[in-house]
Amino acid sequence: MSFALYKRGIKKPFTEVIKANIGDAQAMGQRPITFLRQVVALCTYPNLLDSPSFPEDAKNRARRILQGCGGNSLGSYSASQGINCIREDVASYIERRDGGVPADPDNIYLTTGASDGIATILKILVSGGGKSRTGVMIPIPQYPLYSAVISELDAIQVNYYLDEENCWALDVNELRRSLNEAKAYCNPKVLCIINPGNPTGQVQNRKCIEDVIHFAWEEKLFLLADEVYQDNVYSEGCQFHSFKKILYEMGPEYYNNVELASFHSTSKGYMGECGYRGGYMEVINLHPEIKGQLVKLLSVRLCPPVSGQAAMDIVVNPPIPGEESYSQFIKEKESVLNNLAKKAKLTEDMFNKVPGIHCNTLQGAMYAFPRIFIPSKAIEEAKAHKMAPDMFYCMKLLEETGICVVPGSGFGQREGSYHFRMTILPPVEKLKILLEKVKDFHINTTYSAH
Amino acid sequence: MSFALYKRGIKKPFTEVIKANIGDAQAMGQRPITFLRQVVALCTYPNLLDSPSFPEDAKNRARRILQGCGGNSLGSYSASQGINCIREDVASYIERRDGGVPADPDNIYLTTGASDGIATILKILVSGGGKSRTGVMIPIPQYPLYSAVISELDAIQVNYYLDEENCWALDVNELRRSLNEAKAYCNPKVLCIINPGNPTGQVQNRKCIEDVIHFAWEEKLFLLADEVYQDNVYSEGCQFHSFKKILYEMGPEYYNNVELASFHSTSKGYMGECGYRGGYMEVINLHPEIKGQLVKLLSVRLCPPVSGQAAMDIVVNPPIPGEESYSQFIKEKESVLNNLAKKAKLTEDMFNKVPGIHCNTLQGAMYAFPRIFIPSKAIEEAKAHKMAPDMFYCMKLLEETGICVVPGSGFGQREGSYHFRMTILPPVEKLKILLEKVKDFHINTTYSAH
Numbered sequence: 001m002s003f004a005l006y007k008r009g010i011k012k013p014f015t016e017v018i019k020a021n022i023g024d025a026q027a028m029g030q031r032p033i034t035f036l037r038q039v040v041a042l043c044t045y046p047n048l049l050d051s052p053s054f055p056e057d058a059k060n061r062a063r064r065i066l067q068g069c070g071g072n073s074l075g076s077y078s079a080s081q082g083i084n085c086i087r088e089d090v091a092s093y094i095e096r097r098d099g100g101v102p103a104d105p106d107n108i109y110l111t112t113g114a115s116d117g118i119a120t121i122l123k124i125l126v127s128g129g130g131k132s133r134t135g136v137m138i139p140i141p142q143y144p145l146y147s148a149v150i151s152e153l154d155a156i157q158v159n160y161y162l163d164e165e166n167c168w169a170l171d172v173n174e175l176r177r178s179l180n181e182a183k184a185y186c187n188p189k190v191l192c193i194i195n196p197g198n199p200t201g202q203v204q205n206r207k208c209i210e211d212v213i214h215f216a217w218e219e220k221l222f223l224l225a226d227e228v229y230q231d232n233v234y235s236e237g238c239q240f241h242s243f244k245k246i247l248y249e250m251g252p253e254y255y256n257n258v259e260l261a262s263f264h265s266t267s268k269g270y271m272g273e274c275g276y277r278g279g280y281m282e283v284i285n286l287h288p289e290i291k292g293q294l295v296k297l298l299s300v301r302l303c304p305p306v307s308g309q310a311a312m313d314i315v316v317n318p319p320i321p322g323e324e325s326y327s328q329f330i331k332e333k334e335s336v337l338n339n340l341a342k343k344a345k346l347t348e349d350m351f352n353k354v355p356g357i358h359c360n361t362l363q364g365a366m367y368a369f370p371r372i373f374i375p376s377k378a379i380e381e382a383k384a385h386k387m388a389p390d391m392f393y394c395m396k397l398l399e400e401t402g403i404c405v406v407p408g409s410g411f412g413q414r415e416g417s418y419h420f421r422m423t424i425l426p427p428v429e430k431l432k433i434l435l436e437k438v439k440d441f442h443i444n445t446t447y448s449a450h
Numbered sequence: 451m452s453f454a455l456y457k458r459g460i461k462k463p464f465t466e467v468i469k470a471n472i473g474d475a476q477a478m479g480q481r482p483i484t485f486l487r488q489v490v491a492l493c494t495y496p497n498l499l500d501s502p503s504f505p506e507d508a509k510n511r512a513r514r515i516l517q518g519c520g521g522n523s524l525g526s527y528s529a530s531q532g533i534n535c536i537r538e539d540v541a542s543y544i545e546r547r548d549g550g551v552p553a554d555p556d557n558i559y560l561t562t563g564a565s566d567g568i569a570t571i572l573k574i575l576v577s578g579g580g581k582s583r584t585g586v587m588i589p590i591p592q593y594p595l596y597s598a599v600i601s602e603l604d605a606i607q608v609n610y611y612l613d614e615e616n617c618w619a620l621d622v623n624e625l626r627r628s629l630n631e632a633k634a635y636c637n638p639k640v641l642c643i644i645n646p647g648n649p650t651g652q653v654q655n656r657k658c659i660e661d662v663i664h665f666a667w668e669e670k671l672f673l674l675a676d677e678v679y680q681d682n683v684y685s686e687g688c689q690f691h692s693f694k695k696i697l698y699e700m701g702p703e704y705y706n707n708v709e710l711a712s713f714h715s716t717s718k719g720y721m722g723e724c725g726y727r728g729g730y731m732e733v734i735n736l737h738p739e740i741k742g743q744l745v746k747l748l749s750v751r752l753c754p755p756v757s758g759q760a761a762m763d764i765v766v767n768p769p770i771p772g773e774e775s776y777s778q779f780i781k782e783k784e785s786v787l788n789n790l791a792k793k794a795k796l797t798e799d800m801f802n803k804v805p806g807i808h809c810n811t812l813q814g815a816m817y818a819f820p821r822i823f824i825p826s827k828a829i830e831e832a833k834a835h836k837m838a839p840d841m842f843y844c845m846k847l848l849e850e851t852g853i854c855v856v857p858g859s860g861f862g863q864r865e866g867s868y869h870f871r872m873t874i875l876p877p878v879e880k881l882k883i884l885l886e887k888v889k890d891f892h893i894n895t896t897y898s899a900h
C-alpha cells in the first residue's frame with residue numbers, strides 16, 4: 001500500500017473527499033439558524049436596525065446586547081468574564097433547563113469555545129511536582145483536548161475506561177480502581193466527565209450521575225462536566241441531566257461542597273456555530289483563592305471574542321412562542337435535530353449489518369465510534385508500516401474511498417480493540433453513500449487480509 | 451483617605467468615571483470603520499449580498515472570505531493556522547508595507563488577538579528547569595501581558611530598561627548588560643521588543659532596529675517583535691520600520707538565520723476592533739521541529755474566531771483608490787489618525803506645563819506614560835496604606851476626579867521613579883477636561899502633601 005493520496009497527479013478511485021472526522025456541522029452543509037445570524041449581523045452593523053427586512057425580536061435582542069457593550073459596539077473589549085447581560089441570560093437558561101435550580105451570573109464565565117474554558121480550569125487546578133503532581137481522571141475513549149492539555153500542563157493523565165459492552169456506561173467501580181491505582185504515583189484532584197459522550201455517544205442516566213457525584217464528594221475531586229452535547233440526545237428513554245441539577249437535588253451536603261465546572265458551547269447542539277468560538281462555563285463552590293487566580297488568568301487574555309459572546313446569547317436565549325421569529329426558528333431547530341436523530345439510527349443500523357463491525361446505540365452527541373475487528377494479517381501489515389492497526393485502516397479507507405475518519409487510537413481504547421470515530425453530520429443521502437462505501441471497504445479489506 | 455468610591459451611597463465629587471486605563475478605542479466613542487463592519491455583516495448574514503444598500507466592493511470581499519470557509523460559512527472551523535485566502539492577504543499586506551520584501555503565507559498564523567499569538571510563541575520557546583530555565587528579555591516599562599505569561603510558564607523574566615531621559619530609547623549596551631547578568635542564573639533565549647512602545651509610545655529608528663537585530667544574531671536570541679501599533683505613528687520625522695524589513699535588508703547572513711516572530715492585531719491602528727479578537731503573527735526561520743510543536747499546539751484550540759479572521763482581512767486589505775468604498779474609508783481612516791495625532795500632542799503639551807509632571811514625546815501607540823514626582827510626605831502616606839506610591843496616587847485620582855489610569859508599577863519602572871499610563875483615546879473635548887483635572891489634582895495633591 002502506498003498512500004497515494006499524498007502524491008500529486010495520481011488518479012484516485014473516488015471523486016470527493018468526505019470529511020467525517022470533525023464535528024463541524026456547517027462545513028457539512030448544515031444551514032445556520034436564521035435568527036442567530038440576524039442578531040449577530042445587526043450587532044455587527046447597527047445601521048441594519050433601521051432595515052425593514054429584519055424582524056423586531058431580532059432587533060430587540062441586538063439592542064440589548066449592544067447596550068451591554070462598551071460604546072455600544074462589538075468592537076470594544078468586554079469584561080474578561082464576559083458581557084453582564086449575556087451572563088444573566090446564561091444563568092436564566094440554566095435555571096430553566098434545570099427546572100428552577102438557581103444559577104448565579106457571577107458563577108458564569110464566557111469563554112472562547114468550550115475548549116478554552118476547559119484548558120483554563122485545568123490550568124488553575126494543576127500544580128505540584130513529583131509524586132504530588134496533579135492527576136486528572138479522564139474517560140477512555142476521550143476527546144483528545146483532555147490528553148493534550150494535561151500533557152501541556154505537565155499533569156498526570158489518569159485513565160478510567162468506559163464499558164463498551166454496556167453501551168459505554170461509566171461504572172463507579174472502575175472510577176475507584178483507577179483512582180486507587182493513581183494515588184500511588186500522583187495526586188488525583190480532578191474528575192472529567194463527558195456527557196453526552198465524545199467520541200462514544202452515550203447519555204448518562206440519573207443514577208450514574210448520582211454515583212459519580214457521590215464518588216467525587218467522597219474523594220474530594222473537582223468535577224469537570226463537559227456538557228457541550230446537552231441538546232444532542234436522540235434515543236428514546238434517554239434524557240440529558242446536568243451535573244449541576246443532580247448535585248442540587250442530592251442536598252446541601254453535596255451542593256455546598258462539591259466543586260463543579262460545567263461547559264457549554266455555540267459549536268454543537270442544533271446551532272453548530274463552531275467558527276464563532278463562543279462558550280460558557282458555570283463554576284460552583286470554587287475556593288475564593290482559586291477564583292482570584294481564575295479571574296487574573298482570564299484578564300491576561302483580555303476577553304472572549306465579543307461576536308462569539310453574542311452568538312452564545314442566542315444559543316441560550318432563542319425566540320420563544322409568541323415572538324415574530326419563533327415559527328421559523330422552531331422549524332429550523334426541529335429539522336436539524338430530527339435529521340440528526342434519523343442519521344444516528346441509520347448509522348447504527350448500517351454498521352451493525354456489517355460482519356466485523358459493532359456499533360453501540362448512538363444515544364447522543366454527533367459521532368459513531370464503532371468497534372472494528374481487524375484480522376491478524378492486516379494487523380501485521382500495519383505493524384510492518386509502523387502504524388497502529390486502526391490508523392492503517394483509516395488511512396486505507398481514505399485512500400480507497402475518500403472518506404476521512406479518525407482512528408480510535410487518537411481517543412484511547414482498550415488494548416487489542418480497534419475503533420474509528422465518524423461524524424453523523426453529512427446530509428442523509430451522502431451519509432448513506434458513505435456508510436455503503438465503508439461497508440464495502442471493510443468487507444473487502446478484512447476478506448483480502450485473510 | 452478612604453477610597454470611598456467603593457462604598458455605596460456616598461456622594462462622589464464627579465459625575466462620570468472616565469476610563470483612560472485601557473486601549474479600547476470604541477469604548478471611548480470611536481466609530482468603527484464602515485467598510486469593515488459591512489464586510490463582516492455580509493459574511494454573517496449572506497442574505498444581505500442581495501441588498502442594494504451594501505456596496506459592491508464590500509460584497510466582493512465578503513464573497514471571497516466566504517469561499518475560504520468550510521460550507522461557505524463563518525460558522526465552520528477554519529484550519530488552525532487560519533483561512534488560506536486571509537493568510538494570503540496578510541502576506542500581500544506585509545510585502546506592500548515592507549517595500550516588496552517577500553512574505554510567505556505559510557509563515558502567517560492567524561491568532562485570537564495578538565495576545566494569543568505572543569502567549570503561544572512563548573509557550574513553545576520556554577523549557578528547562580533550574581539554571582537552564584528559559585530567560586525572556588522584556589523592556590521595562592512593559593505591557594504586562596509579558597510578565598504574566600512568563601510567570602504562567604515558569605520562565606525567567608529578564609528586564610532591560612528603556613532610557614526615559616532619551617525618549618524611552620532602546621540602548622544595545624543596556625541589552626548586553628541585562629543579558630550578561632541573566633546568563634548567571636538562566637538560559638536567555640528570547641528578546642521581546644514592543645515597537646511602537648506600550649506604555650512608552652516611542653518609535654524605534656532604523657539604526658536602533660539594526661543594532662537590536664545584530665545583537666540577537668550574535669547572541670542567538672529569538673526575536674519577538676510586538677508591532678501592533680504599526681499604524682499609530684504621529685511625530686514628524688518618525689516612521690514605522692518593521693523588524694522583518696530591516697532584517698531582510700541586512701542581508702542573507704541575518705535574514706536566513708535570525709528567528710523572528712512579529713505580531714499584529716485588529717484591536718489597535720485606526721480600526722480599533724478589540725472585541726473581534728483578530729490578529730496574526732509572521733514567523734521566520736522557525737526550526738522545523740518547533741514549527742511542528744506550534745502547529746500541534748494551535749490545533750488543540752481548533753481555530754481562531756472566524757469573524758475575527760474576517761476583520762483581520764479588512765485591516766490588511768482595506769478599499770483601494772478606484773473602489774466604491776475608498777473615499778468614505780479614507781475619510782474615516784484619516785479622521786481617526788489625525789485626531790489621535792492631535793491628542794498625542796495635546797496630552798504631551800498639557801502634561802509638560804504641570805510642575806512635577808514630565809512627559810516624553812508621544813511618537814506613537816495610544817498612551818502617555820508621564821513621570822510624576824511625588825513628594826516624600828505622600829510617599830510615606832502611601833506606605834502607611836501599604837500601597838506603592840503611584841498606586842496610591844492613581845487611587846486618589848480616581849477617588850477625587852473619576853479618572854481611571856494605571857500606575858507605573860503595573861508596567862515596571864526604575865526604582866524611585868513613578869509614572870502612570872493614560873490612553874489618549876477619549877474625544878478631544880473630553881480629553882481636555884480630563885487633562886485639566888489631572889493637572890489640578892496633581893498640583894493640589896503634591897502641594898498639600900508638603
